[in-house]
Amino acid sequence: MTIFTLDEVEKTFTNGEIEENILKGISLSLKEGEITALVGTSGSGKSTLLTIAAGLQPASNGEVLFDGNNLTTMSDEQVRKVRAKEFGFVFQFAHLVPFLTVEEQLMLMLEVSGSTLSKKEQKNEVDQVLDVIGMEHRKNAYPSSLSGGEKQRVAVARAIIHKPKVLFADEPTASLDSKRSKDMMELIRYLTKKMNITTLMVTHDEEMLSYVDRILQMSDGMVLENE
Template structure:
């Protein structure tokens, strides 16, 4: 089922007195249980497209439809609530809170996302997610004792603990070596299928494209090619 539709999205900004167009009418549909990868050279518009889809910045024109709701017509508070409760984010670096254990990182996310998971069930849900990402044995560890791959696994667990419908991943393997990159991408793909979520990923690493169901190649603010 299609859960996300990006319709004729454009993004412009002023560079001094010159108007520049970063996105030039992008159309894209995202389905549940699938990984879609955006790939292209620096400046192609892929990260801009991801941030617009995620409600982190508005489109200049066009529509972003999530789960039947037009985010383009919502006010900032309505978009914030969707972003907090329905979206999860994984970035190039894990950005874990240094003084919180792995378990506490996830507890914090449940709080800030205003999760509907009842308090008495949160510990059990945390154990379940940490088991899914292979980090249940490290739940009392602090970030300083984790490897790069382990930190990214915790970041992924944190991104999905509140049961979002969409996972946005911006260069999630860029800071990892080849083996850890493959491990992380395999994890993202498996979680997308197991939890039936929708994943939109930006990457520059073409080796990671084999883990995607769909590959969108972008250049100069346009979709050059869409591959299944």
């Protein structure tokens, strides 16, 4: 089932009197339970497309449609609420809060997303997710004591703890070695399928493409291939 659609999305930046077209009328649809990878050289528009889809910046033209809602016509506050409740984010670096434990990182995400669960129920949710990612024994650890791979696993747990419908991942394996990168992609794929999430990922690592369902090749602000 299609849950996310971009229709003729354009993005233009103005530098003085010069206009630069970063995205040139991109249209695509994303389905539940699928991982779609955006690939291409630096400057091709991958991260710009991801941030527009995620409501982190507006499109210059076109529409972003999510689950029956048009994000491009919503107010900033309405989009913020959709992001907090329905979207999850994983970036190149984990960006964990240094003074919060692993458990507290996830509890904070539940609070931000507007969870109506009781504190006891939230703690149970956290325990279940940490068990899935193999980090239950580190629930009381602070980021400074975690390895790079552990930090990224916690970042993934934080991104999906509130059961989002869409996961946005921008170079999630770029800071990891080969083994940890494969572990990370196995985790993202497992969670995408288990939770029926729509996952949109930017990556430069061709070895990670074996874990995705679709590959969108981008060049000069356009999608060239849809596999």
